[in-house]
Amino acid sequence: MSAEQAPKIEEIQEEIPQGAKVSVFSKNEKKARDAIAKLNLRKVDGISRVTFKRRGNQIFAIDSPDVFKSAAGTYIVFGEAKLEDLTQRLQEAQAGANPAGHEGHDHEGHDHPAPKDPASITADLEAAAAKGPAAAEEDDDAEVDETGLKAADIELVIEQTGASRAKAAKALKKHDSDIVNAIMELSS
């Protein structure tokens, strides 16, 4: 049995080297990673940061984590967690600093010294797209089912926001035809 299983494990491990690119893992972490690698997990690309919220406005933040997803929908996150104090960040933000931009640079600066692999390029592209003022959402132009919506409502939302018809319909749907809420979503 072990003879049959050994090559399989190796094969799965090869899908994970991204996690191994910079850091040296402790023995225990290596063990844990190996054990988890056997669980048939899929790597989730495009995640640049994971945060855990604690009481008292504190968060654990993991920059550039390795995220895996199991078939059951459980996420497993590897990375070094840093304690951040939200109250402090809030003050920083109010002092005129832009935390989002700041982090973006950090991320670029110290995490990818090596030639970029496809995954991190995708992550950067996604980050850039999300930061841009006119961030294009997915299925922006896709046809949206307008059943249950009033044409006049959709047009009013378009007129007020300049959004595409699909977006207007989507927002109205999401807000159960509440025009003010739909406009708010599209104009924030």
Place this chain on the structure above:
Amino acid sequence: MSKFDAENAENLEDIEKQFAVKAVHQAETYWNLLTKIKGSSLKLTKYDDEIYNLLIEKFPEFKDPNFAKHINEDEMKSKVGKERWRLFCEEFKYIEDYNFGTLLRTKSDTEYDQISTIFAVRIQFYAIEIVRNRAGLNDWIYGQQSM
């Protein structure tokens, strides 16, 4: 490819400030809408009729739209008033943001200004503005400058 958007998922502090930001944004949006479309032809939610009918049932005084013209905040927020409104609002739990803090003009003939703007919940806002809109009390805003 996962559609996990880490850039948006992290803005915790923003979410916490959203409360005030959203209330102001909502007031602006509503006002701007009224400058573009007459209140008497505006529908706020899918449930305007339900809200209006229950309001008239629970607060028969609103049958006279003049009652919605000037809201008496002290009365609304008195012990008795609070309880009446609470029971009313609880009927609309299915409406989005039904108990979200929302700015309300105490007088339908003024804009959102310092003195005549009070804090209410979303359903109170809907109920009173629906009465005002139906009675044409907000139509004067049409054509006014947007905020």
